[in-house]
Amino acid sequence: MAENRKNQPHTGRFINPYIFYPTSSREPAYSDAGEERVSGKITTVIRTETPLFIPNSGTDHAFRVPDAPEEHKSYDFFTYSSAREDMPLGEPNTKEPVIPGSEIRGMIRSIYEALTDSCYSSVTDGEPLYKRTSDHYTPALIRRTADGKFELVTRVNVHKVSLNMLNRIRGLSDGQKVYLQTEAVKKQVPAKNRGFQEITQYRITGISTEQTADTDREGYVIKGEVGPSEMPRPKSKGRIIELKKQPPDGMPQTEEPVFLSREDLASLDQVLKTYADEKINQNREKGHHGYQEYRAAWEAFKTGNAGEYMPVYYSRIRGDSASIYYLSPACITKEAYRNTVGKILQRHGNLKPCSDPSDLCPACTLFGMIGQNGGRASSVRFADARYVAPGTAGSDDSMPDDGASVRRDTDRESPDCYMEPVTLQELSQPKISSAEFYLKKPENARFWTYDYKVTEDGHLELCPHEIEIAGRKFYWHSKLDIDAEKAPGKFFPKVLPGERNRTVRPVKPGTVFTEDIYFDNITKTQLRQLITILNISSTGERGYKLGTGKPLGLGSISMNVSECRIRTIRLNEAERSISYLEQSYKEFMDEEIPSFDAGAGALRNMRFEEENVKLLLKISDFHAADGFTVTYPATGEQLQDVQSGKPLDEGFRWWTLNRGGRIETRDKMRFRSSLPTLGEDDVSLPADQEQNNPSSGAE
Numbered sequence: 001m002a003e004n005r006k007n008q009p010h011t012g013r014f015i016n017p018y019i020f021y022p023t024s025s026r027e028p029a030y031s032d033a034g035e036e037r038v039s040g041k042i043t044t045v046i047r048t049e050t051p052l053f054i055p056n057s058g059t060d061h062a063f064r065v066p067d068a069p070e071e072h073k074s075y076d077f078f079t080y081s082s083a084r085e086d087m088p089l090g091e092p093n094t095k096e097p098v099i100p101g102s103e104i105r106g107m108i109r110s111i112y113e114a115l116t117d118s119c120y121s122s123v124t125d126g127e128p129l130y131k132r133t134s135d136h137y138t139p140a141l142i143r144r145t146a147d148g149k150f151e152l153v154t155r156v157n158v159h160k161v162s163l164n165m166l167n168r169i170r171g172l173s174d175g176q177k178v179y180l181q182t183e184a185v186k187k188q189v190p191a192k193n194r195g196f197q198e199i200t201q202y203r204i205t206g207i208s209t210e211q212t213a214d215t216d217r218e219g220y221v222i223k224g225e226v227g228p229s230e231m232p233r234p235k236s237k238g239r240i241i242e243l244k245k246q247p248p249d250g251m252p253q254t255e256e257p258v259f260l261s262r263e264d265l266a267s268l269d270q271v272l273k274t275y276a277d278e279k280i281n282q283n284r285e286k287g288h289h290g291y292q293e294y295r296a297a298w299e300a301f302k303t304g305n306a307g308e309y310m311p312v313y314y315s316r317i318r319g320d321s322a323s324i325y326y327l328s329p330a331c332i333t334k335e336a337y338r339n340t341v342g343k344i345l346q347r348h349g350n351l352k353p354c355s356d357p358s359d360l361c362p363a364c365t366l367f368g369m370i371g372q373n374g375g376r377a378s379s380v381r382f383a384d385a386r387y388v389a390p391g392t393a394g395s396d397d398s399m400p401d402d403g404a405s406v407r408r409d410t411d412r413e414s415p416d417c418y419m420e421p422v423t424l425q426e427l428s429q430p431k432i433s434s435a436e437f438y439l440k441k442p443e444n445a446r447f448w449t450y451d452y453k454v455t456e457d458g459h460l461e462l463c464p465h466e467i468e469i470a471g472r473k474f475y476w477h478s479k480l481d482i483d484a485e486k487a488p489g490k491f492f493p494k495v496l497p498g499e500r501n502r503t504v505r506p507v508k509p510g511t512v513f514t515e516d517i518y519f520d521n522i523t524k525t526q527l528r529q530l531i532t533i534l535n536i537s538s539t540g541e542r543g544y545k546l547g548t549g550k551p552l553g554l555g556s557i558s559m560n561v562s563e564c565r566i567r568t569i570r571l572n573e574a575e576r577s578i579s580y581l582e583q584s585y586k587e588f589m590d591e592e593i594p595s596f597d598a599g600a601g602a603l604r605n606m607r608f609e610e611e612n613v614k615l616l617l618k619i620s621d622f623h624a625a626d627g628f629t630v631t632y633p634a635t636g637e638q639l640q641d642v643q644s645g646k647p648l649d650e651g652f653r654w655w656t657l658n659r660g661g662r663i664e665t666r667d668k669m670r671f672r673s674s675l676p677t678l679g680e681d682d683v684s685l686p687a688d689q690e691q692n693n694p695s696s697g698a699e
């Protein structure tokens with residue numbers, strides 16, 4: 001077939017839609033002190049190479065999408081007109097598309113940050129990090145001491161109780177103290193060496209909230225909830241955690257008491273918070289109440305408004321000097337990490353977001369910042385990118401030069417740049433807790449999280465100081481070989497409108513915009529840097545990614561500088577007037593407009609690290625991913641489907657396989673693959689994880 005690519009994409013490996021541009025701890029390359037400064041305007045031409053979509057977010061029901069559920073969201077492309085609602089799919093958009101300047105600014109700034117080893121300005125700390133774990137936590141009690149300390153009491157017996165039984169005893173709630181009537185049962189269990197030994201177990205025959213002559217033990221109720229949807233779950237999670245009696249006098253006393261730290265206790269707050277968060281728990285099983293009752297009991301206990309003990313599950317992670325304890329209301333649960341992205345960045349001076357206006361990284365110096373102790377205004381302003389109708393001049397000389405963005409709202413005829421509305425595949429949410437993608441691999445680790453690692457020889461080690469984030473997220477170009485205008489069905493795999501995907505109206509590939517960027521009092525070096533970045537497509541081989549749906553192939557653009565005017569002010573003392581002189585870049589700077597194709601000498605002139613430039617040239621290459629299918633992680637079977645034009649569903653399958661399936665103890669965890677970094681030669685990932693499965697981790 002004529003449309004077939006010369007080379008079929010690899011059937012065993014794929015390229016993830018995004019990769020991380022590694023960060024460097026070296027000091028930023030450039031400071032702006034003591035150089036001549038310039039002001040003026042750069043005009044660029046943006047051309048879409050694949051469909052581009054920027055939402056008009058005035059409504060999330062732009063279209064009346066047939067057979068779509070009520071919750072299905074739909075958006076038209078951004079224009080200066082207010083968003084219309086409930087349009088039939090066939091109704092045209094008669095307004096010219098606009099790319100808001102903020103979109104382009106964000107894109108250019110993140111590239112500039114990467115090239116100059118600047119700070120992570122967009123990182124917001126405070127997001128709690130957590131991950132489901134299939135390891136089993138151990139039941140225990142927390143004792144609140146008279147002086148307000150919290151002791152973890154591990155000498156407990158655990159009794160399973162059917163929820164029915166708990167429910168029958170009216171009013172029994174999480175954390176409640178109960179009295180138990182038990183009966184001894186002799187049981188044969190396998191002995192340590194061989195054969196069997198007899199042990200005595202106690203079976204609950206009655207529960208009471210009052211102490212009676214028949215009740216010989218006391219315990220605390222932990223009711224539990226139905227499990228996470230992926231886990232096999234027994235009918236009941238109800239437990240009574242019984243406090244074992246102290247060994248009689250004369251017998252060896254139990255070990256030293258363990259007091260929980262504030263952070264240990266906070267881990268329980270955090271887990272409870274994530275269970276309560278509706279957004280996180282969209283797929284929660286029916287009947288799951290997000291541990292509301294347990295949470296209330298815990299709050300009362302913490303503040304001393306309940307009894308002496310509170311039932312809990314815990315897991316201990318050993319460190320060199322101290323251990324930490326993850327606490328949870330359930331046996332199979334989520335780990336809430338101590339480390340945060342903010343704490344990790346704090347350990348790398350140049351990467352943490354700038355806060356002091358007198359000590360700024362190159363990106364904050366140029367693009368501005370707002371800190372608690374003041375800010376710095378931006379020296380560059382991005383106007384909105386205006387649509388250029390086919391056949392008209394690329395850049396509009398009649399535009400006023402005062403920088404005001406002119407809000408044209410022409411309504412001549414429908415611009416011929418829109419595609420038919422299309423339902424996009426669901427975009428996967430960033431899985432920041434997926435350490436195998438978001439974090440660098442710590443030394444000698446086969447599995448790692450934000451707090452600890454599992455070493456190659458199977459030891460669990462607390463290592464918060466070894467954890468580093470992988471870098472800045474960039475997206476690969478893909479699907480440039482598919483003619484999305486003539487064969488939209490090939491570009492957009494067919495999906496039914498649902499609650500979690502969206503219907504949108506992109507602009508076609510080949511749509512042209514023009515964009516003005518105003519710079520004010522920046523150095524010549526900054527100007528060269530900026531122009532070089534804006535002139536990425538000078539050879540036609542490279543471009544950037546913009547807008548919505550980048551992982552799905554949307555938003556590849558080329559960008560070229562068409563003009564740069566530098567404006568100087570002349571003061572005429574005698575006439576007490578000022579006049580402006582405008583010159584082209586070449587006239588003023590006495591050099592050609594720079595681009596990345598310039599040699600190493602020019603790079604030095606721009607003060608970009610050569611290594612950083614190489615990385616940018618790689619990720620911006622329209623054909624860097626050729627030979628592979630760019631897709632969210634897919635198993636071998638799924639990759640075949642994707643390659644035959646089907647959407648990827650059950651996106652969790654590859655991730656589960658990559659962790660070796662359902663492994664129940666953490667020290668047996670292993671990542672089969674982790675995301676390569678941008679600098680590596682092979683940036684693909686294996687679809688089938690079976691081949692390189694080193695011995696199964698299951699017991």
Ligand SMILES: [Zn+2]
Binds near residue numbers: 121360369
């Ligand atoms: Zn900064």
